[in-house]
Amino acid sequence: MAESDKIAAAPETGGLDPGASSAIDHEDRLRPEFVDEVLDAVEAGNDERAREMVAPLHPADVADLIELAARDERDGLVKALAGIVDADVLAEMNEHVRETLLDALGPDELARIAGDLETDDAVAILEDLEEHEQRAVLRAMEPDDRAAVEEALAYPEESAGRLMQRDLIAVPEHWKVGRVIDYLRSTDELPTDFWEIFVVAASHHPVGTCKLSTVLRTPRSTPVVDIMMREQTLIPVDMDQEDVALRFQKYALVSAAVVDGAGRLVGMITVDDIVHIIQEEASEDALLLSGVGEGDINEPVGESYRSRVRWLAANLVTALVAATIIRQFTGSIEKLAILAALGPIVAGVGGNAGTQTLAVTVRAFATNQLTSSNRWRAVGREIRVALLNGVTIALLLGIGVSLVLSSPSLGLVIGAAMMTNIVTAGMAGVLVPLTLERMGADPAVASSIFLTMITDSMGYLAVLGLATASGIVH
Amino acid sequence: MAESDKIAAAPETGGLDPGASSAIDHEDRLRPEFVDEVLDAVEAGNDERAREMVAPLHPADVADLIELAARDERDGLVKALAGIVDADVLAEMNEHVRETLLDALGPDELARIAGDLETDDAVAILEDLEEHEQRAVLRAMEPDDRAAVEEALAYPEESAGRLMQRDLIAVPEHWKVGRVIDYLRSTDELPTDFWEIFVVAASHHPVGTCKLSTVLRTPRSTPVVDIMMREQTLIPVDMDQEDVALRFQKYALVSAAVVDGAGRLVGMITVDDIVHIIQEEASEDALLLSGVGEGDINEPVGESYRSRVRWLAANLVTALVAATIIRQFTGSIEKLAILAALGPIVAGVGGNAGTQTLAVTVRAFATNQLTSSNRWRAVGREIRVALLNGVTIALLLGIGVSLVLSSPSLGLVIGAAMMTNIVTAGMAGVLVPLTLERMGADPAVASSIFLTMITDSMGYLAVLGLATASGIVH
Numbered sequence: 004m005a006e007s008d009k010i011a012a013a014p015e016t017g018g019l020d021p022g023a024s025s026a027i028d029h030e031d032r033l034r035p036e037f038v039d040e041v042l043d044a045v046e047a048g049n050d051e052r053a054r055e056m057v058a059p060l061h062p063a064d065v066a067d068l069i070e071l072a073a074r075d076e077r078d079g080l081v082k083a084l085a086g087i088v089d090a091d092v093l094a095e096m097n098e099h100v101r102e103t104l105l106d107a108l109g110p111d112e113l114a115r116i117a118g119d120l121e122t123d124d125a126v127a128i129l130e131d132l133e134e135h136e137q138r139a140v141l142r143a144m145e146p147d148d149r150a151a152v153e154e155a156l157a158y159p160e161e162s163a164g165r166l167m168q169r170d171l172i173a174v175p176e177h178w179k180v181g182r183v184i185d186y187l188r189s190t191d192e193l194p195t196d197f198w199e200i201f202v203v204a205a206s207h208h209p210v211g212t213c214k215l216s217t218v219l220r221t222p223r224s225t226p227v228v229d230i231m232m233r234e235q236t237l238i239p240v241d242m243d244q245e246d247v248a249l250r251f252q253k254y255a256l257v258s259a260a261v262v263d264g265a266g267r268l269v270g271m272i273t274v275d276d277i278v279h280i281i282q283e284e285a286s287e288d289a290l291l292l293s294g295v296g297e298g299d300i301n302e303p304v305g306e307s308y309r310s311r312v313r314w315l316a317a318n319l320v321t322a323l324v325a326a327t328i329i330r331q332f333t334g335s336i337e338k339l340a341i342l343a344a345l346g347p348i349v350a351g352v353g354g355n356a357g358t359q360t361l362a363v364t365v366r367a368f369a370t371n372q373l374t375s376s377n378r379w380r381a382v383g384r385e386i387r388v389a390l391l392n393g394v395t396i397a398l399l400l401g402i403g404v405s406l407v408l409s410s411p412s413l414g415l416v417i418g419a420a421m422m423t424n425i426v427t428a429g430m431a432g433v434l435v436p437l438t439l440e441r442m443g444a445d446p447a448v449a450s451s452i453f454l455t456m457i458t459d460s461m462g463y464l465a466v467l468g469l470a471t472a473s474g475i476v477h
Numbered sequence: 478m479a480e481s482d483k484i485a486a487a488p489e490t491g492g493l494d495p496g497a498s499s500a501i502d503h504e505d506r507l508r509p510e511f512v513d514e515v516l517d518a519v520e521a522g523n524d525e526r527a528r529e530m531v532a533p534l535h536p537a538d539v540a541d542l543i544e545l546a547a548r549d550e551r552d553g554l555v556k557a558l559a560g561i562v563d564a565d566v567l568a569e570m571n572e573h574v575r576e577t578l579l580d581a582l583g584p585d586e587l588a589r590i591a592g593d594l595e596t597d598d599a600v601a602i603l604e605d606l607e608e609h610e611q612r613a614v615l616r617a618m619e620p621d622d623r624a625a626v627e628e629a630l631a632y633p634e635e636s637a638g639r640l641m642q643r644d645l646i647a648v649p650e651h652w653k654v655g656r657v658i659d660y661l662r663s664t665d666e667l668p669t670d671f672w673e674i675f676v677v678a679a680s681h682h683p684v685g686t687c688k689l690s691t692v693l694r695t696p697r698s699t700p701v702v703d704i705m706m707r708e709q710t711l712i713p714v715d716m717d718q719e720d721v722a723l724r725f726q727k728y729a730l731v732s733a734a735v736v737d738g739a740g741r742l743v744g745m746i747t748v749d750d751i752v753h754i755i756q757e758e759a760s761e762d763a764l765l766l767s768g769v770g771e772g773d774i775n776e777p778v779g780e781s782y783r784s785r786v787r788w789l790a791a792n793l794v795t796a797l798v799a800a801t802i803i804r805q806f807t808g809s810i811e812k813l814a815i816l817a818a819l820g821p822i823v824a825g826v827g828g829n830a831g832t833q834t835l836a837v838t839v840r841a842f843a844t845n846q847l848t849s850s851n852r853w854r855a856v857g858r859e860i861r862v863a864l865l866n867g868v869t870i871a872l873l874l875g876i877g878v879s880l881v882l883s884s885p886s887l888g889l890v891i892g893a894a895m896m897t898n899i900v901t902a903g904m905a906g907v908l909v910p911l912t913l914e915r916m917g918a919d920p921a922v923a924s925s926i927f928l929t930m931i932t933d934s935m936g937y938l939a940v941l942g943l944a945t946a947s948g949i950v951h
Contacts, residue, residue, distance in 0.1 A: 289763035293836035343817035344803035362767035
């Protein structure tokens with residue numbers, strides 16, 4: 004399994020690579036003119052020109068190019084770029100776009116591509132296939148590669164076992180530095196990228212790690228056990244990738260050993276394999292809070308529809324709760340129709356205040372900043388912020404209503420309703436996700452539906468209830 | 478400047494470190510019982526016990542411990558842990574918590590702490606100080622450290638220049654591998670962590686890079702120019718940290734050279750310095766979309782209030798737009814008060830549909846997946862999803878209203894209004910951020926205010942307008 008050695012030739016490479024320079028803007032995006040020029044060349048049948056333009060690009064940029072092409076242009080583009088669109092490009096590609104390209108290939112071609120990739124990338128491609136396709140591709144692979152991929156696929160999805168590389172450098176405790184260096188020099192089949200070597204006991208249990216920079220700087224006669232760090236993070240092979248990502252981030256790890264249930268070294272994870280997971284997990288909250296599932300612009304329309312419509316239907320149900328409350332007050336509304344205009348303000352601003360608290364709370368959970376140690380402190384903090392916000396906004400709205408509608412009593416009612424709803428929103432914004440989390444649910448997934456239900460209901464209840472109870476409705 | 482060599486002693490270290498094992502749960506969070514026990518020991522005046530418990534922890538966990546303590550417990554805790562709470566712990570700490578601790582220290586102590594840190598960490602601490610404090614601390618620092626920090630502070634905030642390390646290995650083009658290794662062995666003052674060496678021309682312009690693993694495996698007599706990779710990413714020193722993070726992520730970089738305006742090598746950035754920025758930038762969208770500024774649970778209440786109340790006040794203004802529309806229809810509402818209950822459903826579900834599209838669009842911008850090449854395709858895609866969602870939800874709501882209120886004509890009106898609003902929401906959810914982006918604004922910051930204004934206004938206008946125009950209001 005090999006990996007590309009090409010490194011990004013960005014515009015700032017100082018003219019090392021003029022082809023790529025004009026292709027990419029200063030934020031590493033492909034320039035629209037470049038994309039158009041390549042697509043025009045393909046459409047004009049000038050494959051040679053297209054290949055000349057694309058050849059200097061990094062695989063990640065070739066992948067971007069194919070993603071940026073319209074769906075009906077992609078097949079032609081990929082055909083024109085045969086040989087350039089290789090396994091590395093596929094590994095970098097958005098999975099939805101990749102899936103449509105792979106659907107056109109047979110098991111033999113897929114097996115060849117998988118064989119060209121590191122195990123983790125091959126697994127990423129194979130795990131998306133239908134089971135019978137997956138079996139066909141595995142049968143067509145080289146026995147060694149096949150065994151590595153099958154072993155990885157045996158671990159749960161999104162676990163460390165699927166992410167790890169099996170290629171790593173492990174040396175026995177009794178070796179000296181010189182022997183390590185000789186071993187590295189004499190062995191052809193080494194991992195492409197490694198930053199540490201692992202020291203293992205006879206039982207293949209890891210006992211320490213050495214940074215390569217330490218190995219390089221140490222005299223040959225020094226035993227590795229004298230220079231290794233004995234404290235190290237061991238990642239259990241079934242650990243969830245989100246926890247792996249958080250651990251890399253928290254301890255600023257560059258690579259870490261992966262161990263099986265018996266504590267034996269079975270693989271390693273390097274930070275470059277985990278960076279995209281850190282990014283995905285961190286941006287997931289915004290998508291989950293908005294109810295869009297994966298939220299990928301390359302997702303097929305049908306899939307986007309299915310994931311989003313469920314959320315909207317759930318919202319429809321919670322909106323009915325608020326509507327039912329309003330319906331109880333139709334008598335008051337008939338007499339004082341302006342309440343129908345004021346209710347939505349109180350409900351809406353309360354909803355926004357709750358969303359603010361929710362976003363902060365969900366992020367604190369995701370980054371492990373909120374635990375049962377500081378739970379009640381966080382609730383107290385949000386209530387204090389809500390009281391300050393409530394007073395300010397209630398005064399603004401109350402005085403505004405008093406003046407515009409020339410009714411100080413209505414202003415007072417609306418101000419009090421606004422205050423009530425913002426404080427309710429602040430409490431709900433932290434208590435709803437806390438409760439969901441204690442029940443074992445992901446607070447980012449369902450919180451905002453419950454929250455909106457609470458702030459809408461409380462908003463209308465406060466406005467209509469206070470207006471009716473205070474007697475300003477005649 | 479030195480760095481801690483401690484690596485996380487997580488529960489899975491197999492008993493290497495029993496102290497830390499019982500302190501940390503399987504998701505790398507400090508156990509609440511452990512936190513309580515330490516705090517109880519400090520309160521009981523048993524500093525020795527507290528120090529014993531905390532000493533085995535990684536600096537990142539010590540920082541967590543201090544963050545998890547209540548504000549009035551922190552000073553006592555830090556005092557009890559004197560010596561353990563060192564520069565490395567401060568570097569790992571949440572900036573709000575750190576600021577309150579640093580406020581208690583004098584310039585000499587701060588200078589000592591900054592001198593113990595890598596330049597980038599020292600800069601992170603010093604850049605938060607008031608200018609006169611910063612000057613006092615700089616004056617108290619060692620000349621070498623001071624020069625490095627001052628140079629870094631001269632670069633714009635959040636730029637590559639503030640993130641980079643100045644310590645790196647750069648060797649001339651004419652060296653052989655043996656000389657590189659001898660140089661590394663004989664030099665004491667080397668960076669703590671490095672994974673690549675840089676090859677530079679006489680003008681100090683980078684011409685290539687070598688991975689350490691390649692250096693280790695190559696015979697001593699080989700010239701470095703024969704094994705170096707000539708294509709490399711050069712990061713301009715004034716590049717924004719968000720773009721640096723995206724580049725590391727896109728090209729799976731482990732380290733990269735930083736160059737000044739003249740193309741000379743001035744520093745390097747390693748992936749472990751950038752992982753927290755990747756995380757921050759990725760999670761920023763959820764916070765920006767909700768209008769909570771930094772959205773940190775450690776932020777002082779006053780600061781949270783100031784950043785959130787502005788957003789709520791802006792929402793108040795946009796809510797008035799919808800209220801003004803409703804007010805035009807008070808005549809219709811007096812006659813058919815149920816409209817006051819149905820309007821919020823159409824407005825609210827429309828708002829949610831718009832938020833879904835907005836979250837997807839903002840994420841696509843943030844990850845550079847949406848460019849002017851595929852802009853109109855994205856709009857078309859969202860409209861198609863909106864049409865599907867609109868038909869489904871409009872049918873559900875329309876039929877529901879027809880049955881519950883025994884009024885097919887009202888059901889028809891509400892269904893049509895719902896359809897109109899979901900399609901409007903889908904278009905606004907992608908066009909609002911696109912427009913803001915073309916105007917040079919960050920689409921995550923202001924989009925949701927405009928979006929809610931549009932979906933609220935359109936929701937009420939459609940319900941009340943269609944009901945009035947259709948003649949079902951008598």
